[in-house]
Amino acid sequence: MSNFPFTTTLASLPTTIPFVGPDTHERLSGIKFRARIGANENGFGPSPKAQQAMIDSITDVWKYGDSDNFSLRTALARHHDIPIENIVVGEGIDGLLGLVCRMFVSPGRNVVTTNGAYPTFNFQVTGNGGKLHFVDMKNDHEDLDSIVTKAAQTDAVLAYISNPNNPMGTWHEGDVLNRITSNIPQNTMMVLDEAYIEFAPQNTILPIDVTNRQLMRFRTFSKAYAMAGARIGYCIAHADLICEMEKLRNHFGVNRPAQFGALAALEDQEYLQGIVSAVNQGKSELGRIAAKHGLSAIKSATNFLSIDCGRDDKFARMIVQELGKVGIFIRMGWAPPQSRCIRVSVGTSQEHQWFDEALSNVLSNLQ
Ligand SMILES: *Cc1c(COP(=O)(O)O)cnc(C)c1O
Numbered sequence: 001m002s003n004f005p006f007t008t009t010l011a012s013l014p015t016t017i018p019f020v021g022p023d024t025h026e027r028l029s030g031i032k033f034r035a036r037i038g039a040n041e042n043g044f045g046p047s048p049k050a051q052q053a054m055i056d057s058i059t060d061v062w063k064y065g066d067s068d069n070f071s072l073r074t075a076l077a078r079h080h081d082i083p084i085e086n087i088v089v090g091e092g093i094d095g096l097l098g099l100v101c102r103m104f105v106s107p108g109r110n111v112v113t114t115n116g117a118y119p120t121f122n123f124q125v126t127g128n129g130g131k132l133h134f135v136d137m138k139n140d141h142e143d144l145d146s147i148v149t150k151a152a153q154t155d156a157v158l159a160y161i162s163n164p165n166n167p168m169g170t171w172h173e174g175d176v177l178n179r180i181t182s183n184i185p186q187n188t189m190m191v192l193d194e195a196y197i198e199f200a201p202q203n204t205i206l207p208i209d210v211t212n213r214q215l216m217r218f219r220t221f222s223k224a225y226a227m228a229g230a231r232i233g234y235c236i237a238h239a240d241l242i243c244e245m246e247k248l249r250n251h252f253g254v255n256r257p258a259q260f261g262a263l264a265a266l267e268d269q270e271y272l273q274g275i276v277s278a279v280n281q282g283k284s285e286l287g288r289i290a291a292k293h294g295l296s297a298i299k300s301a302t303n304f305l306s307i308d309c310g311r312d313d314k315f316a317r318m319i320v321q322e323l324g325k326v327g328i329f330i331r332m333g334w335a336p337p338q339s340r341c342i343r344v345s346v347g348t349s350q351e352h353q354w355f356d357e358a359l360s361n362v363l364s365n366l367q
Helices: 008-012 022-029 048-060 070-080 092-104 119-127 144-154 174-183 239-246 256-267 269-292 313-325 349-366
Strands: 087-090 110-114 131-135 158-162 189-193 215-220 233-236 296-298 304-308 341-345
Touching: 022 313, 048 256, 070 087, 070 233, 070 256, 087 092, 087 239, 092 119, 092 158, 092 189, 092 215, 092 233, 092 239, 110 119, 110 144, 119 131, 131 144, 144 158, 144 174, 174 189, 256 269, 269 296, 269 304, 269 349, 313 341, 313 349
Parallel strands: 110 131, 110 158, 158 189, 189 215
Antiparallel strands: 087 233, 215 233, 296 304, 304 341
């Protein structure tokens, strides 16, 4: 490989991917998942109006999408009661996190995140040559004060926080976050990943202040709006930051069906509310299943439940693997002590029932 003129950063990177996708797992094992409840996809599916909008847009798919995402940004601006200048639309939060890392991270720069938090962010930091500094969770919650302290100690350019948090589903109230954003070191940008915010209690949502120059918020249509495969999300930030993003972003990266689908999904808030209550019911159901097997679920403000298996990561991994063998796709925490937990996304009652039966078999075999 040494004769390829790669960048120094790329040449130094190991071959890793943050997530092996469910389709890859199926291909590798030859087993089709009957319960796909491991990637926090929302199996209830998008609003019928969003589906229709995407179908209707297909004939026009020969056209590039609108590079300004103008209609969607206008609707988002209205929805959040902020100016359109404070919104950029991109290829999901993952795409936007990559963009933010390109904006701020270069070899030798420092970034703070939580040990065992969202790995795709880390992947983007490392891909730009940045150095990651980790803070441990505290009682399965992101430890915001330690994140701020670590950012100051390392002179970090970015500090990543997710609220609610993946993989634990735990969350902080807006008031707490507010205090943190005002303490963040002067040279640090706070990256607030709100992938699950629509599922969270109202007081979790930090009021939107687009005059804050140190906060970038990331939202998606993948989770509550059930459009993961459409790849569309957005960032809310100070207008000057959005202007800088314009210099780097992939202007035609968002596909046309996704633009129309997201617009229709956003306009169907009634459907979204229905999803949120269905997900809450689903979480209760999964919680009862966990309890039945003597396991305790961690209270979650997302569309998944982390279930404490009461032992170490080896035990949790065994459960994940054994369930996979019988077509039940779930995941687990990424770093100790959170990796003692399995992570199960809300699915249909049928999927929950299969999970219940398979878990029962696995646990009795592993005793
Ligand atoms: C699912 C998830 C994302 C990915 O969002 P996309 O918009 O699909 O890229 C980002 N952050 C967290 C914490 C997630 O769980």
